[in-house]
Amino acid sequence: MQRINEQNLNALKKQLSGRLEKNSDFTCKNVVIGTEKFEAYFFETLVNFPATLSAIKESVTGRDNESLMNMFRPIEEDSIMLSGDWLSALLQGGIILLSMEGSVAVIEQERSDIFRPVSSPESENPLQSAFDAFTEDININIGLLRKKMVSDQLVIETRYTGSQSTKRLAVLYLEGVAQTKVIQSIREKLEQNKDRELTTVRDLLQILGHPKFAITPTYISSELPGEMVQNLKNGKVVILIDQFAFAFAFPAIITDLWSTTLDLNYPYLFQVFLRIIRAGGAILATTLPGMYVVLNSVNPELLRIQLAITVAKSREGVPYPTLIEVLLVMLLLEMIIEAAIRLPKNIGPTFTMIGGILLGQAIVQAKLVSNLLIIILVASAIANFVLAGYMNTIGIRMYKYVVVFVSSCFGIWGLEVSIIWIIVYFASMNTCSVPYLSLSVKGKSPDE
Known part of the structure; x- marks a missing residue:
């Protein structure tokens, strides 16, 4: 002393x-x-x-x-x-x-009783994995990762940000696995913006210089330590924030849309099958609403005459144009999904299930929408949620509206252009010096 x-x-x-x-x-x-x-x-x-x-x-x-x-x-x-x-x-x-x-x-100090102990995950459902989750205390979270990864290559750097309210960060990566340019990019951004306040995830993204408007998330968030351990092994850099019960892995790449690190717990054939299902779900979730608009109102000649007559009969008595019909049901589905998330767990699933069934049946009987549209949009919503990570599903839900509007204006050509545009957009994204269309972020990966 x-x-x-x-x-x-x-x-x-x-x-x-x-x-x-x-x-x-x-x-x-x-x-x-x-x-x-x-x-x-x-x-x-x-x-x-x-x-x-x-x-x-x-x-x-x-x-x-x-x-x-x-x-x-x-x-x-x-x-x-x-x-x-x-x-x-x-x-x-x-x-x-x-x-x-x-x-x-x-x-x-000795440990205070204001911290929550390690408990089971609340927002994620791990299969064939440990049922422990991150807490709000950063030291406990680091300990969980240390326990699951016993390696001297694991590097942990502690930093502080904020001038009015200091927030503690921990930057974790595997030395020799994570790319040097990714680590250096994150270090420089944290150092340049060390005086900026950090209270939300958006603040962290702004500190790291990520785009403010992005269709797809540029990071992976999870409350599962096992998920983050695999992300570290895959070459990503993990950031823990004190008083946040989630960890964030940088950068996100295209394969994160349909693959999770917990898939490695399954046999290889099962893993490939699940990832094909998720990739197909992403395509269907994006294109089904736009395809309905195209085949109903713009290019019905693409269908065989028998199928075209069936589709036309399904809309018999509907007073709105196809675009208004699609937007009406899509917005109702969005509200049902948000209600299921916001309502208490003991009444949320029951309320949304009963409300969705009654509302769907009533709106069809009232001739406000067609039966076929209900089938199409419910299938699209289900396909949307097979994607890996809730944040990825939000991006697809948003982009569906772009596809619908372009398809209603330009028909099948608009649908094709919207798909090409999203591919070009992904190709232009570059997060933490890594292209979004990379298949891996490991420094030794051949595509890097």
């Missing part, structure tokens, strides 16, 4: 009391540890002080004062008076001890 003179000690006490006196949970207590007297400064809402004090006393039992002084992590004098590291330590749950003799130290 480093000695400081009495003038600096009084200045430190004045800074502590003056800066934080408006906070009702900021506390100063006189404590005795061994034979030394200290003034302890901490936030009682962040610190389990009795448990921390008991652990300190137990660890120094039977030791002399010199051992007691050496057990604390010292704060340099310049750091105290100039950079304000003591304030950051307090806000992160640390305890500042001031000795009556003019010594100062900051110690880490």
